[in-house]
Amino acid sequence: MPTKPDMRKAAATAGSAAGSAAGSTSSSTADSPVGTPGGDMAENLVEVTDLKVHFPLRGSLFQRGTAAVKAVDGVSFTLRRGEVLGLVGESGSGKTTLGRTLLGLNRATGGSIRYRGHDLAAMKESQLRPLRRRLQMIFQDPHASLNPTMDIATAVGHPLLVHRLVTDREERRRKVAETLERVGLSPAELFMDKYPSDLSGGQKQRAVMARAIIAGPELLVADEPISMLDMSVRAKILQLFLDLKHDLDLTYVYVTHDLASAKFFCDRIAIMYLGRIVEIGTTAEIFANPRHPYTKALLGAIPDPEKAGVPRNLPRGEVPDAVLPPLGCAFHPRCPVAVASCGWEARDLGALLERHWLVAGEDARVGESAMFGRPEELVVAGPRQILLTPAKHTTAAEVVDLLRRVREKTADDPFWRGVTACEVRGGRAYIAFAEASDPRLRVVAATADTKAPVAVACHLVE
DSSP, X not given: OOOOXXXXXXXXXXXXXXXXXXXXXXXXXXXXXXXXXXXOXXXXXXXXXXXXXXXXXXXXXXXXXXXXXXXXXXXXXEEETTOEEEEEOOTTSSHHHHHHHHTTSSOOSEEEEEETTEEGGGOOHHHHGGGGGGEEEEOSOHHHHSOTTSOHHHHHHHHHHHTTOOSSHHHHHHHHHHHHHHTTOOSGGGTTTOOGXXXXXXXXXHHHHHHHHTTOOSEEEEESTTTTSOHHHHHHHHHHHHHHHHHHTOEEEEEESOHHHHHHHOSEEEEEETTEEEEEEEHHHHXXXXXXXXHHHHHHTSOOGGGTTOOOOOOXXXXXXXXXXXXXXXXXXXXXXXXXXXXXXXXXXXXXXXXHHHHHOHHHHHHHHTTBSOGGGGSOOSOSEEEEOBOTTOOHHHHHHHHHHHHHHTTTSGGGGGEEEEEEETTEEEEEEOOOOOOOOEEEOOOTTTOOOEEEOOGGGO
C-alpha cells in the first residue's frame, strides 16, 4: 500500500487544498476504482453489492406507512485488505449510515456485505456477535464514546471481557496497559485509573482508539474521528491511525466531510451524494482530475489561502429530501452543467420560478405566482409531464407566455435543457420533460500523471 506523508509535517497544510496529492498508489489499488468483486479474498476484505438502507417513516402524515428515507440507495464497492477508503460527502449523503451498516449497526434493506464468507447484511445479531471483535467503529464524539462512570482501564478493557479474551484481572490490566502505550497514553499507569472527565479531547480519542484495537480487529470504521478535536491535535491523531494501520495490519473506512484530511489519509476516496457513490478512485486521481460536478464542487469548497477573495463556484441550494430524491441523477437540481437526460421534473420548474422571483423582486413574485390556480402543481415530485391550471382571472396562454418570458431571462439555467414542450393543451399549460436516465458508475481512463482509473456516475462522462 502507499507510503503516506508524515501527518506531523502535514499539520500546517491539512486545512488547505494547497500542496501535493496523496502518495502514489500500489498496482492493486490502480487496477479498478471500485474493486474486484468475487476476487481473491486475500486481497479483498469486504465486498459490498447493491447495498440499500431505507428507514421507513411509519406514522408520518406524508404517505403514511409507505415513505422511507433512502439513506443508502444501491451502493457497490470492494474494500481491499490494508487500505484506507474514504467516504466523503455533505451531511445527509449517507456516509455515516453506510459505515455503520458495514459493521451491522444498521440493518440493510437490500444488497449484500461479504466478509470472510459471511453476508453481514443477512445475519442476525446473535450471528454477528462472534465477528464483532474483528469489526470495530470509532465514533465522532470522543466525549460521548466513553462511559463517564468507568475508569479508563475498565472502559478500554471491556471488549476483552465481552469476547472472553482474558482469564483474570491481572492479564486484562496488562493488556490494557500495553494498548494504552501503543496509542500514546504513556506511561499507562498514569491514565488507567483516571476517568474520562480527567482527560483532554485528544487523550479521550486515544483511549477510544485503544478500546477499538484491544480485541484485535481487522476493520475499523472511523466516523469523523477528528472533527471534534482541536486543530493542534488532528494531524497527530491521523498519524496515530496510520501508525496503527502499519503495525497491526488494519483496514480503515474513513467517514468525513473534510476532503483536505482525506487527501492525506486515504488511499481511495468514494464521493457520496444522497445515498449513492457518484465517484470513486484513488486519492491522487480524484484530486488531480475530478470528473463528477459534485466532486468538483466539494474540491472548490476547500479553503485556499492563495485564492482569498476569489468567488467560488459552489452548487446552489441544499441537499434534496432523501424521502423523495430527484429523478435520475440526484445532483441535477444543483448541477451547473446538467443535461436533458439528468431527470428534470415538475418540482424543478417550481424551483426555477423561485430563483427567477428572487431576482425579479417581490412585486413580480406576487403578480406572477397569482397566475397559477394550483401552486401545488409546481412542486409535485416525479411526473415528466404536467398540466398547470391557470387561475380564474388567467388563461392557459398567459401562463405559457409567462413561462416563455421567464425562459428568456433564465436561458442559461440547465433546467431548460430538459424541457421538450411548453404549450396550451385542453385549457391548461402543458410542460413536458426529456426522459430521465439513471447514471451508473462507469470506469473511465485516468490522466497521464496518475494512471489510476476512476468510476463516475454522470452522463457527462458516458
